[in-house]
Amino acid sequence: MSASDDFRPAATWERLQTRAALLRRVREFFQKRDFLEVETPLLSADIVIDRHLEPLWTTLYDDPSRPDDGRRLWLQTSPEFAMKRLLAAGGRALYQITRAFRAAENGPLHNPEFTLVEWYRVGDSMQQGMTLLSELVDVLLQTGSAERISYAEAFEKFVGLDPHRSSLDQLKKSATNHHIQLPAVLHADRDAWLQRLLTELVEPQLGQSGATILFDYPATQAALARIRPDNVPVAERFELYINGIELANGYHELTDPRELLEREKGAQQQRIDEGKLSLPPNQRLLAAMQNGLPACTGVALGFDRVVMLACGARHIDEVLAFPIDRA
Amino acid sequence: MASYNTSDFRKGLKVQIDGEPYLMVEMNFVKPGKGNAFYKCRLKNLIRGNVLDRTYKGGDSLEAADVEEINTQYLYRQGETFVFMDNGTYEQYELSAEQVDDGWKYLKEGMPCQIMLFNEIPVTITPPNQVELKVEYCEPAAKGNTATNVTKPVKVETGAEFQCPAFIDIGNVVKIDTRSGEYVERVKS
Numbered sequence: 001m002s003a004s005d006d007f008r009p010a011a012t013w014e015r016l017q018t019r020a021a022l023l024r025r026v027r028e029f030f031q032k033r034d035f036l037e038v039e040t041p042l043l044s045a046d047i048v049i050d051r052h053l054e055p056l057w058t059t060l061y062d063d064p065s066r067p068d069d070g071r072r073l074w075l076q077t078s079p080e081f082a083m084k085r086l087l088a089a090g091g092r093a094l095y096q097i098t099r100a101f102r103a104a105e106n107g108p109l110h111n112p113e114f115t116l117v118e119w120y121r122v123g124d125s126m127q128q129g130m131t132l133l134s135e136l137v138d139v140l141l142q143t144g145s146a147e148r149i150s151y152a153e154a155f156e157k158f159v160g161l162d163p164h165r166s167s168l169d170q171l172k173k174s175a176t177n178h179h180i181q182l183p184a185v186l187h188a189d190r191d192a193w194l195q196r197l198l199t200e201l202v203e204p205q206l207g208q209s210g211a212t213i214l215f216d217y218p219a220t221q222a223a224l225a226r227i228r229p230d231n232v233p234v235a236e237r238f239e240l241y242i243n244g245i246e247l248a249n250g251y252h253e254l255t256d257p258r259e260l261l262e263r264e265k266g267a268q269q270q271r272i273d274e275g276k277l278s279l280p281p282n283q284r285l286l287a288a289m290q291n292g293l294p295a296c297t298g299v300a301l302g303f304d305r306v307v308m309l310a311c312g313a314r315h316i317d318e319v320l321a322f323p324i325d326r327a
Numbered sequence: 328m329a330s331y332n333t334s335d336f337r338k339g340l341k342v343q344i345d346g347e348p349y350l351m352v353e354m355n356f357v358k359p360g361k362g363n364a365f366y367k368c369r370l371k372n373l374i375r376g377n378v379l380d381r382t383y384k385g386g387d388s389l390e391a392a393d394v395e396e397i398n399t400q401y402l403y404r405q406g407e408t409f410v411f412m413d414n415g416t417y418e419q420y421e422l423s424a425e426q427v428d429d430g431w432k433y434l435k436e437g438m439p440c441q442i443m444l445f446n447e448i449p450v451t452i453t454p455p456n457q458v459e460l461k462v463e464y465c466e467p468a469a470k471g472n473t474a475t476n477v478t479k480p481v482k483v484e485t486g487a488e489f490q491c492p493a494f495i496d497i498g499n500v501v502k503i504d505t506r507s508g509e510y511v512e513r514v515k516s
């Protein structure tokens with residue numbers, strides 16, 4: 001690609017038309033079910049504190065001769081915080097289609113700026129949340145009703161071990177047997193081994209005939225999902241796959257503000273230990289949860305990947321007008 | 328020494344691992360939802376040709392390999408030493424049989440040849456993709472047999488043997504693909 005040629009879109013017009021048609025269908029789907037479409041700021045004072053999400057920031061300056069002096073505002077990695085503040089303030093069923101930004105994510109399935117469809121419905125259990133997700137994906141990609149398999153069942157079936165009870169050494173041994181590597185600094189990290197096994201052995205098997213929803217994640221990978229205190233406590237978190245590609249991530253949401261503080265403290269400490277940028281404590285989500293976040297289930301769907309599957313694209317660039325290299 | 332960060336990782340990158348140069352022949356970014364980002368790389372050793380699979384995490388880096396390809400002319404062989412001359416500087420390079428590897432099979436005096444330098448020291452040669460070599464010895468040609476799937480060993484002027492079709496005769500010139508070591512065609516004289 002010559003420099004003079006990169007003004008052109010990466011996606012064909014046909015694919016941009018598919019994008020537009022799918023956006024319309026998303027809106028129709030939620031409208032029919034009485035969801036309210038909302039818009040929340042892309043820029044905010046705080047940001048999701050996640051060990052593995054790297055946010056971008058910008059500076060809100062007053063003096064144009066000193067554009068680096070001013071308040072730091074974060075570009076959202078998802079609209080999660082703002083949506084939950086709306087729910088705590090009386091929202092019942094909300095959705096939005098928005099841009100999210102994540103640094104250090106660029107590849108066949110990742111562009112640092114991407115489109116998310118995110119929705120929440122008060123009163124939904126994880127099961128109801130999975131049903132709604134399955135219906136939406138069927139409307140968009142005609143996949144029928146999604147098959148459901150728990151994280152533990154999937155590991156039993158495709159890896160041959162119990163992901164919740166296996167020791168670090170057992171995970172390591174299984175990975176090594178399959179020639180799966182992990183950088184040395186992560187060798188003591190149980191979740192990192194689980195993720196590598198999931199990526200290499202489980203994910204490619206999911207959604208090979210229609211859609212598959214994986215649910216009940218290890219409690220250590222709960223993010224902001226509620227933990228169900230079973231024999232082995234699991235996170236009420238779920239992800240939907242088609243052709244081995246992860247399309248959506250949902251939670252039966254954590255509503256306890258003290259637990260939120262604990263988890264954020266943990267994630268922040270991991271970030272510091274790994275030498276990553278530490279992130280500001282969030283005040284407004286905490287206040288919202290102290291005020292009372294109603295029990296609900298929320299899902300984020302990677303819209304660009306939906307478009308990829310709809311038109312058989314193999315790289316996210318093929319469905320974006322201007323991917324990051326041409327932005 | 329220059330280095331490449333994971334955000335620079337892409338196919339075609341030349342990097343250095345344990346003191347040896349590698350070519351990145353495949354690179355795949357994988358990141359499960361809410362998980363670690365990994366860069367899965369397949370790396371080919373530029374000296375020995377063996378392939379290495381390595382998984383890196385975001386923020387890791389690899390040293391850049393100081394690799395350069397120069398255009399030379401093959402001059403002559405002296406025992407186990409092969410002598411080349413840089414077309415630009417006329418500087419001469421002496422390579423061992425080990426460095427030349429299979430390349431000796433194709434080397435004719437005066438032939439153009441690329442040499443890869445790593446830290447300014449020659450490590451491998453790349454002969455032209457196809458070379459023409461004169462047949463010095465083979466079993467008599469099978470008259471009337473024009474099939475190319477019936478082959479026999481044929482010794483050429485460099486001393487190397489190649490599998491060629493049965494109709495090839497002593498004195499013929501054959502074209503050989505240096506990347507596969509396979510016969511391409513008989514060159515009309």
